[in-house]
Amino acid sequence: MYGSKSFKLVFTGFLLLACLVGAGVRAEESGVARFAATVSDSALPEPALQTYRLIHQGGPFAHEKDGMVFGNRERLLPMQKRGYYREYTVATPGSRDRGARRIVCGGAASRPEVCYYTNDHYASFRRIAP
Secondary structure: HHHHHHHHHHHHHHHHHHHHHHHHHHHHHHHHHHHHEEEEEEOOOHHHHHHHHHHHHHHOOOOOOOOOOOOOOOOOOOOOOOOOOOEEEEEOOOOOOOOOOOEEEEOOOOEEEHHHHOOOOOOOEEEEOO
């Protein structure tokens, strides 16, 4: 009887662990799907295209926080070491503050490897395809 209870306990633990691991994999896959969409640079709104060009020219930028490290706390972008991503403001007409639109680039600030556009303040991203 003791052996049967031990087996059930170990088996239940294995099932729970499998569920947790499986849920983590699905969460990661769903995160990948969130940034898998692309937008061509020519399809960006004009203010975003202007910001995108400035990023590749090295500035100058209108906002003090432009070029600051983006922490990727939402984990919607591929995981990288801290400091890999930097964020830049995209002008939002009619907004009294920086607005919700940003471009986040990864790699060296002077030569980004990849850039993402968000128009909903980090709720979703689209990779910019030059």
